[in-house]
Amino acid sequence: MNIAILASGNGSNLQALIDAEKAGDLSTGRIVLVLSDKKEAFALKRAARAGIETEVQEKDLFSCRKEYDGELLRKLERRKIDLIVLAGFMRILSIEVVKAYSGKILNVHPALLPAFKGGNAIREAYDYGVKVTGVTVHLVDEEVDTGPILAQEVVRVTQDQGIDGLEEAIHKAEHDLYPKVVRDFIDKKYEVEGRKTRYLK
Ligand code: GRF
Secondary structure (H helix, E strand, C coil): CEEEEECCCCCHHHHHHHHHHHCCCCCCCEEEEEEECCCCCHHHHHHHHCCCCEEECCHHHCCCHHHHHHHHHHHHHHCCCCEEEECCCCCCCCHHHHHHCCCCEEEEECCCCCCCCCCCHHHHHHHHCCCEEEEEEEECCCCCCCCCEEEEEEEECCCCCHHHHHHHHHHHHHHHHHHHHHHHHHCCCEEEECCEEEECC
16 A cells, blocks of 8 residues: 655654554555655655655646646656545645545544634634644545544643643644554545544444
8 A cells, every 4th residue: 555645844743654654553554755845844854764755846836736736646646656645735635636536635634623624723722712622634525624534532721731732732642643543544444424434443
């Protein structure tokens, strides 16, 4: 099962997935490509350090999303990618990519969807004053942060932790949850019917 991980930033979730694969905890999953839209993404360094092929595909070289995603698809198809794992990829995938990899794109979001969609979820949940927030792993559909939910983990907001403490707790929850869900997804433990997913024990 060839996996491509798409990441724009730090890549701590990528790291958790790399570590899981190394520990034999990613089933038949092999991370064969890490692609970033940002050449300065630390995720690229993590991938290189782990001996994983990297690609940078910056948006400026393309006139529109369709062109960008056409090239993205060619890169994925060239490596015979079976599964796309988004790990902090800050671009919206077009319908062409979503259709080509229908039901085979996973994302992790740092809140309990459908609350706090979008790119600033931890801060928005914190500022809203919620007492619990968390992490969601979901399939990607044509819209942003709306696909069927595979798993969620609750993170409590404590009185004195501040935004930094909350961020740390959320990322820890992501690093625990995401590799497990990716592994179980590869092992076909999730049945998906419309919006509903079921975990087969
Ligand atoms: C994570 O919080 C993830 O939920 C969100 O983007 C962030 C990426 O962090 N989609 P990292 O690059 O994996 O450290």
